[in-house]
Amino acid sequence: MSGGLPTPEIGHITRSDYRNVYEPAEDTFLLLDALEKDGDWLRRRSPTLALEVGCGPRRQPCEHAIDRPRCADVVHGWRRSGSGCVTAFLGQVLGASSALYLCTDINAFAAAITAKTGAVNKIPVDSIVTHFAVGMQQRIAGAIDVLVFNPPYVVTPSEEVGSRGIEASWAGGVDGREVIDKFLPLVPKLLSPQGAFYLVLIKENRPAEIMQHMQDEYGLAAEIVLHRRAGYEGLCIARFWRPGTVEKQ
Amino acid sequence: MRLITHNMLQCHVKGCTTNNFPLQIQDAELETLEAEFNPGFVQRLIPKLHWGALYHTAVSLGIEDLPEQMPEEVTEDLLRAIHKVALETRVKEGKAVCLGCGHVYPISNGIPNMLLQDNEV
Ligand SMILES: C[S@@+](CC[C@H](N)C(=O)[O-])C[C@H]1O[C@@H](n2cnc3c(N)ncnc32)[C@H](O)[C@@H]1O
Ligand SMILES: [Zn+2]
Numbered sequence: 015m016s017g018g019l020p021t022p023e024i025g026h027i028t029r030s031d032y033r034n035v036y037e038p039a040e041d042t043f044l045l046l047d048a049l050e051k052d053g054d055w056l057r058r059r060s061p062t063l064a065l066e067v068g069c070g071p072r073r074q075p076c077e078h079a080i081d082r083p084r085c086a087d088v089v090h091g092w093r094r095s096g097s098g099c100v101t102a103f104l105g106q107v108l109g110a111s112s113a114l115y116l117c118t119d120i121n122a123f124a125a126a127i128t129a130k131t132g133a134v135n136k137i138p139v140d141s142i143v144t145h146f147a148v149g150m151q152q153r154i155a156g157a158i159d160v161l162v163f164n165p166p167y168v169v170t171p172s173e174e175v176g177s178r179g180i181e182a183s184w185a186g187g188v189d190g191r192e193v194i195d196k197f198l199p200l201v202p203k204l205l206s207p208q209g210a211f212y213l214v215l216i217k218e219n220r221p222a223e224i225m226q227h228m229q230d231e232y233g234l235a236a237e238i239v240l241h242r243r244a245g246y247e248g249l250c251i252a253r254f255w256r257p258g259t260v261e262k263q
Numbered sequence: 264m265r266l267i268t269h270n271m272l273q274c275h276v277k278g279c280t281t282n283n284f285p286l287q288i289q290d291a292e293l294e295t296l297e298a299e300f301n302p303g304f305v306q307r308l309i310p311k312l313h314w315g316a317l318y319h320t321a322v323s324l325g326i327e328d329l330p331e332q333m334p335e336e337v338t339e340d341l342l343r344a345i346h347k348v349a350l351e352t353r354v355k356e357g358k359a360v361c362l363g364c365g366h367v368y369p370i371s372n373g374i375p376n377m378l379l380q381d382n383e384v
Pocket of ligand 1: 041042045067068097100118119121124146165182183184
């Protein structure tokens, strides 16, 4: 887990809050680990604008994780993750006053908790209720230095995709790709020249195919920053960026 | 919604292409947040700002700390003024109204809602 930095405090989220949102689990932690691992790489770029899409906390059956100490801690203690947790953590990695932290979610409740999580962790977080970055896209085009999305990636029937409620936190439709595939064309529009995009994927989403597509279609370089076999999810964190603007470690 | 965030928002109602930025803040209940002043960050933020939108929005809310034109020389005083207006002023409740099409985006509990009803998209 994130050895150096403490995981953001989310004690303000009550159990009843969790009925309307998404419980934290392995994917969240893997994302935090990836951001921490990339910390120096990111800080060297002096990021100014960060955007997390889908900042709501997660709620999804995660039985496989319950016997794992970290997730059990989450399920019973709530302290280690939650809504806005990813951005609050990114704020610790980059510095609370060093960047602007924008967060969006289609779930208004999730956006509200995110703002609270930011406040509790002393990271100024600006949350906006919207679909992806709609309503901001024109103004932030080409300006996002750190873009993060832990999307609804679970394979489900297509009908479950696109609600504004709790199913929206996991339902990914066919191959778990329906929401992801709609978001991908936005990535090259949003990223700044030195920007990086972090995406949570599971093996059913076919990460290699997505990475190839981003390269062929938009000329973005891609790399798996971290992967972990959590239960049957086969999780990984992919990073996309414009090659040539970012040196390798 | 801090004024920096307002500076990023634009109406996206279908067919609304003129006068869709900035959204006009109405019935605002304002609050002040304390944020750590980081001159380097404010400096990096300047090129991302729409100065006219920030200036006119601030004035419409009775905040007169900014010069109308972005000065050529960036002084610490200017950085502090931008910090105060853009990063420490928050609209807690109110509406963000599009002057092009009249659409109202509600702001509640400090959070703007940019979603449209299904028939508006
Ligand atoms: C897997 S959860 C991620 C939770 C949290 N960010 C994390 O990493 O632990 C997905 C989140 O995306 C949100 N979401 C789904 N579709 C979205 C869309 N089109 N635009 C914005 N947010 C969306 C859901 O409401 C949910 O909060
Ligand atoms: Zn409009």
